[in-house]
Amino acid sequence: MARFNTRAAKAQPTSRVTSTGRVLRTFQGGRGHERDAxxxxxxxxxSNFVSQQTFYETGADRDDRFARLVRELAVTDPAWTAGLLGWLRGAGNLRTASVVGAAEYVKGRLEAGASDGPSNRQVVDSVLQRPDEPGELLAYWTALYGRNIPKPVKRGVADAVRRLYSGKSLLKYDTASKGYRFGDILNLVHAAPDPDKPWQGxxxxxxxxxxxxxxxxVPPASDRVLTAHRELMALPVEERRAVVTAPDGAERLAAAGMTWEALAGWLQGPMDRAAWEAVIPSMGTMALVRNLRNFDExxxxxxxxxxxxxxISDPAEVVRSRxxxxxxxxxxxxxxxxxxxxxxxxxxxxxxxxxxxxPGRTLVLVDRSGSMFYSQLSDRSELNRADAAAIFxxxxxxxxxxxxxxxFGTSSNPVPFRKEESVLKVLERFGDLGGTDTTEAVRRHYxxxxxxxxxxxEQYAYSRHGDPTEQVPSHIPVYTWNLAGYRAGHGPSGKGNRHTFGGLSDAAFRMVPLLEAARDADWPWVSTG
Structure with missing residues (x-):
């Protein structure tokens, strides 16, 4: 995630994503409905990749809007906001938004002098779940608010450090590319070792x-990973390649916590077939996926x-990768x-x-308009929103x-498919349909x-027939997944059978059967009873 810490039953259910009733204009001039805070x-x-550009709105504008809302709701509704941030880092699996949100939660409450609800320290600790994240939060705070770090941030980070720091995590994440090294963080927050971890001192x-x-x-002799790593690092350069070609090479690299990123530097030479084959057994699933081209080369x-x-195709591994x-x-x-x-x-x-x-009959409408193609999921992703929408x-x-x-776009077309087909085969039939006319697509195909x-x-051109959701009878549920997160949506949400969800997370998908079971769909982090 290193984005900041661098050196450089005909009941009427409701959804919690709700419109205020105020009508605005979307970025392309269409009528939109403002959502509540x-x-x-x-x-x-x-749905917001922090610091990333979008087709209609700069990354800075969206980040400012995000930060402002967190600070506001941290004061007016701290329990809900703390629940959101914990869910984002947990089930939501959205690291950056949760780390930024925790910092802004503290900032907003300190400025307002708020003391009710979940403590600042607890919220900071709750979002830090990977050993590099304490540095990310501190780097974000100091970049925006200076080096005067408040005590709740320090204490929350210290709690996380005691949970997360180990010899293996130090080797993986304490690198020279970080603005805040593990030692810097320990100096700043004065974390005492966990009493239940006598080796941590x-x-x-x-x-x-x-x-x-x-x-x-000198690493502590009690830490086998650090000791094994030191032994490898002490080998003369000319002897190192023999390690990866040895029968026990893969085991030695794994025992020493040698990552694939560090291996090339240690070898001081190319990552050839022997090097990759020695480190592949200890690589994570997504690291394998990212390096397929390197394996072939x-x-x-x-x-x-x-x-x-x-x-990479093992079901349990895929689920574990989240x-x-x-x-x-x-x-x-x-x-x-x-x-x-x-x-x-x-x-x-x-x-x-x-x-x-x-169950029953479902109409699925996938936006293939120009803005969907021009907007990537993030600055670091090669996949655009059009393809993400198509796959879901x-x-x-x-x-x-x-x-x-x-x-749909300016026009709309059915996309044929057979039940036994793979997702990827069906994707080949999607095209680029120019502008956006969601209302006409609904009218034509419902x-x-x-x-x-x-x-x-949710960008659409104005239609004399009204917003897209008005084309469907009020007793029929309409679900909209918004991939962009703009302020104004193409239709109302949270009333009757109109529901809008942000992004394409599993949590949002799971809300559909809850709504149709005539139950109120609560926020994903709140038990529905």
């Missing part, structure tokens, strides 16, 4: 020595490639050879496991008992369906 923050949080001291006296720093053997394929489906689609689109295509297709299918199998819309259609899948689902960035 909580709904707007939720939508931003689950020596580890903290080593982190400090490693930062300030790297030439003389190095000539990794078919036997090892088969092991990689088995891991990656959204578009990660696998992006990997598939850029896979260098055919030997990765089917495993990635399988992985994509596994990652869609939480998409509901909807296709998954919904394939899972549904009876579905009509439609792409035929007494039991529900309508729209995956879009």
């Amino acid at each position: 909580r709904s707007e923050l939720f939508l931003l949080a689950v 020596e580890l903290f001291q080593y982190a400090l020595d490693r930062r300030h006296n790297p030439d003389t720093a 190095a000539g990794v053997s078919d036997e090892v490639a088969a092991q990689v394929a088995a891991r 990656q959204f489906p578009f990660r696998y689609l992006a990997a598939y689109q850029h896979a260098p050879s055919l030997r990765w295509s089917y495993p990635l297709e399988q992985a994509l299918g596994h990652s869609l496991a939480n998409v509901p199998a909807l 819309g296709t998954a919904l259609a394939l899972r549904a008992a009876d579905a009509d899948l439609v792409e 035929r007494e369906h039991d529900r309508v689902l729209i995956v879009t960035d």
